[in-house]
Amino acid sequence: MSDLTNSRIGIVGAGTMGTGIAITAIRAGFATMLADAVPAQLPVALDHVDRFLGQSVQRGKLTAVDRDAALDRLSLAHDFERLADCDIVIESISEDLHAKQELFRGLGECVPQETVYVTNTSTLTVTAISAGAVRPDRLVGMHFCNPAPLMHLIEVVDGMLTSATTHALALELARALGKTAVEVKDTPGFIVNRLLIPFENACIRELEHGAATVEDIDRAVRFGLGYPMGPFQLLDTVGLDVHRAVSLSMFEQLRDPVFAPPPLVDQMIAVGHLGRKTGRGFYQYDEPGMFGA
Amino acid sequence: MTDSVSSTYVGILGYGTMGAGIAQVAAAAGCGVFVVDVGEEALVRGAGLLSQSLHKAVAHGKLADDAVETILGRVESGTDPRALGHCHLVIEAVTELYDVKAAALKEISRCVDGEAIIATNTSSLSVTALAANVSNPGRFAGLHFFNPAPVMRLVEIIPGIDTAAGTVGRLRAWAAEVGKEPVVVKDQPGFLVNAVLMPYLNQAVRELDAGLASAEDIDIAVRLGLGYPKGPLELLDLIGLDTHLYATTSAYEETADARFAAPPMLRRLVAAGRLGKKVGSGLRTEKVHE
Numbered sequence: 001m002s003d004l005t006n007s008r009i010g011i012v013g014a015g016t017m018g019t020g021i022a023i024t025a026i027r028a029g030f031a032t033m034l035a036d037a038v039p040a041q042l043p044v045a046l047d048h049v050d051r052f053l054g055q056s057v058q059r060g061k062l063t064a065v066d067r068d069a070a071l072d073r074l075s076l077a078h079d080f081e082r083l084a085d086c087d088i089v090i091e092s093i094s095e096d097l098h099a100k101q102e103l104f105r106g107l108g109e110c111v112p113q114e115t116v117y118v119t120n121t122s123t124l125t126v127t128a129i130s131a132g133a134v135r136p137d138r139l140v141g142m143h144f145c146n147p148a149p150l151m152h153l154i155e156v157v158d159g160m161l162t163s164a165t166t167h168a169l170a171l172e173l174a175r176a177l178g179k180t181a182v183e184v185k186d187t188p189g190f191i192v193n194r195l196l197i198p199f200e201n202a203c204i205r206e207l208e209h210g211a212a213t214v215e216d217i218d219r220a221v222r223f224g225l226g227y228p229m230g231p232f233q234l235l236d237t238v239g240l241d242v243h244r245a246v247s248l249s250m251f252e253q254l255r256d257p258v259f260a261p262p263p264l265v266d267q268m269i270a271v272g273h274l275g276r277k278t279g280r281g282f283y284q285y286d287e288p289g290m291f292g293a
Numbered sequence: 294m295t296d297s298v299s300s301t302y303v304g305i306l307g308y309g310t311m312g313a314g315i316a317q318v319a320a321a322a323g324c325g326v327f328v329v330d331v332g333e334e335a336l337v338r339g340a341g342l343l344s345q346s347l348h349k350a351v352a353h354g355k356l357a358d359d360a361v362e363t364i365l366g367r368v369e370s371g372t373d374p375r376a377l378g379h380c381h382l383v384i385e386a387v388t389e390l391y392d393v394k395a396a397a398l399k400e401i402s403r404c405v406d407g408e409a410i411i412a413t414n415t416s417s418l419s420v421t422a423l424a425a426n427v428s429n430p431g432r433f434a435g436l437h438f439f440n441p442a443p444v445m446r447l448v449e450i451i452p453g454i455d456t457a458a459g460t461v462g463r464l465r466a467w468a469a470e471v472g473k474e475p476v477v478v479k480d481q482p483g484f485l486v487n488a489v490l491m492p493y494l495n496q497a498v499r500e501l502d503a504g505l506a507s508a509e510d511i512d513i514a515v516r517l518g519l520g521y522p523k524g525p526l527e528l529l530d531l532i533g534l535d536t537h538l539y540a541t542t543s544a545y546e547e548t549a550d551a552r553f554a555a556p557p558m559l560r561r562l563v564a565a566g567r568l569g570k571k572v573g574s575g576l577r578t579e580k581v582h583e
């Protein structure tokens with residue numbers, strides 16, 4: 001494992017994050033296998049990879065030759081046993097503790113003992129996920145930000161049983177992927193969500209009690225604080241349902257009301273105003289769009 | 294206030310950093326400006342701040358060289374508040390203390406005619422409470438510029454309980470005409486920006502104290518993960534830890550909202566004199582978290 005450049009990376013879960021991590025990995029030169037238990041998800045992911053790299057070529061960020069080489073490094077699988085020859089397996093399935101625990105327990109039976117396991121969890125703790133894993137010392141958290149191919153940050157998180165060697169390998173992998181790693185304690189939300197979620201909820205509460213309009217709150221945050229997007233533009237992009245799930249998960253673990261999703265979120269979800277993807281959230285959109293596409 | 298910016302005459306009370314900044318914004322947009330402060334010394338200092346800021350804008354390529362004279366030519370100053378008599382809009386920008394602002398607003402109220410709009414640039418006092426010092430509170434509102442006023446595009450407009458809708462509309466139009474992004478915000482502690490910023494800064498300090506990550510990594514994560522121009526801890530160093538402690542404590546006293554309660558680490562750092570960039574030592578300027 002000392003020479004990371006020849007490492008083979010497996011990614012489990014071909015959703016937005018898993019696909020984004022796959023793009024990052026093949027672009028950085030890694031032979032990568034993207035696996036999903038749902039076979040129908042794989043062509044969707046492949047199409048996304050294709051379109052993303054095509055756009056990179058159009059924008060002059062990547063040569064056509066490099067794109068073809070990157071695509072050649074990608075293989076797809078729906079049978080997890082094919083991950084057996086991967087040196088690093090990155091989990092990016094749904095944000096469900098039991099599903100993640102089950103996955104790592106199962107992977108322990110089909111991949112070799114030396115494999116390093118990475119969880120891309122954003123809100124659960126690495127320690128909780130490692131419970132029941134065959135080799136919890138070889139499990140580490142690497143939280144990529146969405147969209148993974150564009151965002152430079154990775155939060156590296158040790159669980160209680162993560163070994164120093166595994167930690168060092170995670171830092172090295174982040175570097176090899178062209179990312180900047182920060183080291184964070186294993187606590188729900190790590191740094192980014194820990195600070196973002198209460199901020200977003202505070203803005204929703206300001207809206208609920210009439211402190212200003214949606215547009216004015218967004219403009220105040222953009223022009224007063226210099227943030228790239230206003231809180232409601234960001235919530236519409238992330239999706240109200242995703243925001244609710246993340247908030248609620250952190251609230252349940254931390255029991256601090258600043259993480260509790262405000263009632264307006266439930267109301268908007270009830271009427272289907274989930275954000276860009278449904279054409280309506282805090283704003284109305286002409287056509288539904290996908291973040292990072 | 295008249296319909297056109299160039300024929301709007303703006304009075305400003307207080308020639309400190311904010312007063313000078315607002316004078317620059319108004320004059321650069323074509324308004325005639327009269328700034329009042331208490332003594333010759335204050336006027337000289339204020340005029341110095343204004344010309345310094347204009348020359349900085351020229352150096353950064355934000356302003357043409359020959360515009361400096363034109364802008365300075367639109368700004369007059371004096372110590373007699375009666376000179377504000379013919380202003381269409383008077384903005385109070387004196388020290389952020391209720392008694393000082395109350396006295397200034399009473400003075401303005403005596404000097405201007407009943408049609409003129411009076412605004413306060415307070416950042417932390419209640420606009421409704423300050424309105425009690427103005428003879429006709431319908432034409433009074435908060436007009437909160439951010440520091441440095443010529444650079445920061447946001448202006449919060451804060452109606453008090455008695456502020457007339459027309460006053461809000463005219464302030465909004467004027468702020469847009471002088472090139473700002475006006476937002477209308479409720480009269481509550483911190484208005485909008487500081488109401489959402491202060492709890493976020495407090496939380497960042499609490500997380501640092503709890504050992505979530507190093508101060509540097511927290512700032513890096515926020516800049517790279519959220520795209521904010523600065524991380525929370527470097528921002529606190531810039532604001533000044535004492536300034537933030539004062540602001541968040543007053544918001545806490547008024548709201549009893551725990552999110553505004555000053556984190557113990559913030560108090561410790563202020564007690565130790567680590568106030569941030571201005572003293573060369575704070576959360577990021579010197580390693581305090583080993």
